[in-house]
Each structure stands twice: as C-alpha cells, then as structure tokens.
Amino acid sequence: MIAHHGYEDAEGAFYIVIDTGPCAGCADRPCVPACPRAVFVVEEDPYGDPVVAVDGARRRTLRDACAACKPNRDRPPLPCVAACPGGAIRHTW
Amino acid sequence: MSVAGREFWRWSEGSWVDPDKDWRRAEVVTMGVDVGSVSSEAVACLDGELYAYNTVRTGASSPDSARAAARGVFEKTGLSAEDVRFTVGTGYGRVNIPFADKAITEIACHGRGANYLGGPAVRTILDMGGQDCKVIHVDAGGKVTNFLMNDKCAAGTGRGMEVIADLLEVPIEELGPRSLDIDEEPPAVSDVCVVFAKSEAMARLKGGWSKNKVIAAYCRAMAERVSTLIGRIGVEPEFFITGGISKNVGVVKRIERILGVGARQSAVDTQIAGALGAALFAHTLYLKGRKGAGP
Structure with missing residues (x-):
C-alpha cells in the first residue's frame, strides 16, 4: 500500500509517502530513530501488518516539522530517506 | 446564518x-x-x-x-x-x-x-466527507493499494458546502441542481480557502451575479480542488464517489468533466x-x- 501522510493547502502539497510493502518486511525500522523530530511511529495498518506511519499529531504540520532537514542550500540527504533500507520513503516537497 | x-x-x-x-x-x-x-x-x-x-x-x-x-x-x-x-x-x-x-x-x-457498493471493478474512490477529502485506490477485493487524505482545509468538503448554503440561503440539497441551471459556466471562486471563497461569493452577489451562478462558481472551485487531489495519485477506472457531496450533482458532474471519467452509480446512499x-x-x-x- 502506498500511504500519503500529510496535507495540502494554498502553499503546496506536503506529504511523506510510504510504501508499506517493503516497510512491513523491515524488522529494524531505522527511519524511526533517524528522524530528529520524531515524526514517525510504528502502527498496525488496517490489515494487521505493523508499518511505519507519520504520527497523527504531526500530520498537519509536516512542513514545519521537516523544515530543519530541508535547508535552502547544500541540502543533505533526508535522514529518514537515507535510513530506509527498502527505499520506501519519499517526500513530495 | x-x-x-x-x-x-x-x-x-x-x-x-x-x-x-x-x-x-x-x-x-x-x-x-x-x-x-x-x-x-x-x-x-x-x-x-x-x-x-x-x-x-x-x-x-x-x-x-x-x-x-x-x-x-x-x-x-x-x-x-x-x-x-x-x-x-x-x-x-x-x-x-x-x-x-x-x-x-x-x-x-x-x-x-x-x-x-460499486462492485469489484472499482479502482479509484473519492470520498468527500464533512471535513476532509480522501482519494483511495483499491484492488478487486476492496483492499487499499494507495491513499491520500487532506483534512487541513475545509475547501472541497461538506462543511464548505454548508457554509455556502447558509450564505446564499439555499437549501443544501438544491445546490447541485441549481448550479447546473445556468446559461454559461462561470469561472471558479477562490478554491484555496472556504473563508475567502465565502467573501468572494458575497462580492460576486453584490456585483450582480445570480445565486445560481455563484453556486456554480463554488461547485466548480470544489471540483477543481478535489480533482487536483485526485491527480496526485491518478484516477484508474472504475471511479466511484462516496460521502455526502456525492449527492451534489453539480460537483460530481464537474469532477467527471475535469477528469474525463464518469463516476459509477450506486442505488444505495454512498x-x-x-x-x-x-x-x-x-x-x-x-x-x-x-x-x-x-x-
């Protein structure tokens, strides 16, 4: 399942997209501790598989939560994306 | 009001x-x-x-x-x-x-x-709820394969439509049919924010627009907004609309026109x-x- 966690408003679309297929098979889930703003949580998807998702409390403020990892210049790889061994995470902005 | x-x-x-x-x-x-x-x-x-x-x-x-x-x-x-x-x-x-x-x-x-409700051929679902909007892809068994939800903004939701119904003093069930009872499709009102859309609707009423024309402009704005949302993950036929706004024929027809896809009908309240x-x-x-x- 491709899960789009986030929102869109007049300023753009701010979604973290997680492919829960490879995510469900990942035991360590290094993306969770890799996020300096604790955006990710592990929860059961509707079909009973534990997968990584965006914390509900963060979902509507993702743009601000992720801002520190997205400087305007010399942007390093995003910690969550770099940490995911399955390439299951991407950001839409 | x-x-x-x-x-x-x-x-x-x-x-x-x-x-x-x-x-x-x-x-x-x-x-x-x-x-x-x-x-x-x-x-x-x-x-x-x-x-x-x-x-x-x-x-x-x-x-x-x-x-x-x-x-x-x-x-x-x-x-x-x-x-x-x-x-x-x-x-x-x-x-x-x-x-x-x-x-x-x-x-x-x-x-x-x-x-x-729509049968196993349904692949794309648009749910226009009271205060959010969801686009969901499913397989033949109804299992979700892709989803996107926006609940940060009331534009494109039932609550936004309720605000316009009260503003124009038109029963909410009449908004859809009245939005189609126009001579020419007007440009959409602001599709960014229901508060601004309300202000804009009032300005257009004062500018001489009929209520039907304002309703049409709002329905079009809503259709454009949710169509953008659908566009983020794409529409795969068959297409099915659920939620309260699925009863608004003015919004549904405009979404179908924008996407170029007809929505599957249901005999039961979606x-x-x-x-x-x-x-x-x-x-x-x-x-x-x-x-x-x-x-």
Missing part, C-alpha cells in the same frame, strides 16, 4: 431497511458505525450483506452520536444490541465508540464499502460507505474469531 430560524445547511438524516431480508433468519448480524466530523452512520449487515442503515448528524459527543446512529437501526429493524455479534467503529470518532469491538481506519472501511465497510470487516473478523476459537 438563517432566515426566520431556517438553517439552510441542514441536510436530511435518514434510514433504510431492506424489505426483502429478515434478520431472524440470518446466522451472523454485524454492525459498522462511522462517526465522522459532520455525520454518523450505522449499518447492519446480515451474513455479510447490507441490511439496514441510519444516518444522523454528529453531535458534540462521539459516543452519543454512535449510539444515536445505532439506535435508529435498532428501532427500524427490531434488532437489539444483543443480536449483533461484532461491531467495528470507524471515522474520526472511532476510538470513542463504547460498544465497538474494534476500530479500523476510515480509509480501509471506505475501500471495502465502495467495493461492495454516504454510508465507511460504515458499510466497517460492518463488512466486522463480519470477516467475527468469522475469523469463531474459526480461531475452534469447535
């Missing part, structure tokens, strides 16, 4: 019972309850088939709204809570339904419910899709639990 106490935003609550079914002959009765931000629905299924539903406006208390929705089903059918083997709660208030055996996200429940999916999950879970318990 109201005229002589009339609230134009008030949509009709309702219930339905399949006259060809008798719950006394059913092996398993299950229930799904969807407590949304604006409406709450309860659906009863007999052996995994739709039997009855009831829709009420959501109040300040999720448990009370859930009870009111379920009570309507019980009163119409003669069922009692003891007859229901398993109940699944969904929607915003799903964790606050005291009589639910399990809570499941509305994304999964809408997928399952739309699969039942506002119950979430609760129906929950009742179907309840049936599956009950059978699974019974099987797991052994003979």
